[in-house]
Amino acid sequence: METRVGAAAATPLRGRRLGLTATPAGPALGTLRRAVLGVGRTGLRPFPWRATRDPWRVLVSEVMLQQTQAPRVVGPFTRFVDAFPTPGACAGAGPAPVLRAWAGLGYNRRARQLHEAARAVVDDHGGDVPADRLALEALPGVGPYTSRAVLVFAFERHEAVVDVNVARVLSRAVAGAPLGAGPAQALADTLVPRGRSWEWNQALIEIGALTCTARAPACRRCPLARSCTWRRAGDASADPAVVPARQGRFAGSDRQGRGRLVAALRAGPVAPGRLAGACGWPEDPARARRVADALVAEGLARRRPSGALTLP
Numbered sequence: 001m002e003t004r005v006g007a008a009a010a011t012p013l014r015g016r017r018l019g020l021t022a023t024p025a026g027p028a029l030g031t032l033r034r035a036v037l038g039v040g041r042t043g044l045r046p047f048p049w050r051a052t053r054d055p056w057r058v059l060v061s062e063v064m065l066q067q068t069q070a071p072r073v074v075g076p077f078t079r080f081v082d083a084f085p086t087p088g089a090c091a092g093a094g095p096a097p098v099l100r101a102w103a104g105l106g107y108n109r110r111a112r113q114l115h116e117a118a119r120a121v122v123d124d125h126g127g128d129v130p131a132d133r134l135a136l137e138a139l140p141g142v143g144p145y146t147s148r149a150v151l152v153f154a155f156e157r158h159e160a161v162v163d164v165n166v167a168r169v170l171s172r173a174v175a176g177a178p179l180g181a182g183p184a185q186a187l188a189d190t191l192v193p194r195g196r197s198w199e200w201n202q203a204l205i206e207i208g209a210l211t212c213t214a215r216a217p218a219c220r221r222c223p224l225a226r227s228c229t230w231r232r233a234g235d236a237s238a239d240p241a242v243v244p245a246r247q248g249r250f251a252g253s254d255r256q257g258r259g260r261l262v263a264a265l266r267a268g269p270v271a272p273g274r275l276a277g278a279c280g281w282p283e284d285p286a287r288a289r290r291v292a293d294a295l296v297a298e299g300l301a302r303r304r305p306s307g308a309l310t311l312p
């Protein structure tokens with residue numbers, strides 16, 4: 001894969017200081033915005049959640065995209081919104097159909113929270129996903145990032161969404177220095193062009209996912225290369241982006257066993273004698289029992305009087 005290359009001639013970024021961060025202004029800001037918006041116009045992958053402004057569909061997609069790569073979300077997203085096209089349809093279903101529709105995504109706790117969020121939307125907002133930050137953040141499973149994302153991608157509000165990918169792009173392309181969560185959000189807030197928040201945010205997410213990647217940024221084909229602060233600083237300068245630690249191994253983890261067990265429950269009840277095999281640990285029934293107990297405690301499974309486990 002192509003990696004970062006040496007400095008290129010470009011208009012320097014100039015502007016006022018925002019904490020430790022130089023904020024581009026004037027021609028430099030114009031260059032940056034044109035480059036980013038160019039990606040927003042023509043360079044976005046055609047995901048189904050980018051073809052809608054329906055707030056429920058956007059909320060579903062944002063919950064699914066937490067901790068899951070976008071291409072893996074396409075199939076489950078399509079199945080889920082076909083099964084539950086509105087918050088009311090989701091709220092009216094039992095937990096088991098919602099968990100079945102979540103198949104293929106993992107982190108099943110998110111399905112339970114989305115189901116609870118749908119119920120709150122029906123109970124507290126007449127079935128319409130609210131267009132208000134505080135009301136959104138009061139929904140189960142919705143934090144500051146997801147609430148901003150819904151405001152931008154459904155209601156086209158003037159907001160900046162900053163996930164780890166966007167923070168990396170801003171650290172390298174604009175600040176040329178490491179950015180914590182607060183400064184990254186503050187910088188992002190100053191950059192969003194009026195009336196173009198949807199394209200702007202989608203484009204930064206796309207650049208972070210496809211071009212300005214954590215370990216091998218593809219600077220030679222990057223649309224921001226002309227103005228990128230880190231690229232202009234040359235090869236000797238340290239990468240300002242914080243490269244995330246690699247996730248712990250999935251194979252052999254409790255998370256893998258949980259996922260297997262929920263997959264088995266989607267097919268039908270699991271008797272106590274099948275529990276360890278369903279988790280993939282036939283030699284370790286105590287571990288399987290512990291994982292099963294956790295699923296019951298979290299409301300992701302139910303134990304019948306017979307001891308068999310089922311979806312809730």
Ligand code: SF4
Binds near residue numbers: 217218219222224
């Ligand atoms: S923004 Fe573009 S030019 Fe700058 S480091 Fe990232 S990939 Fe390279």
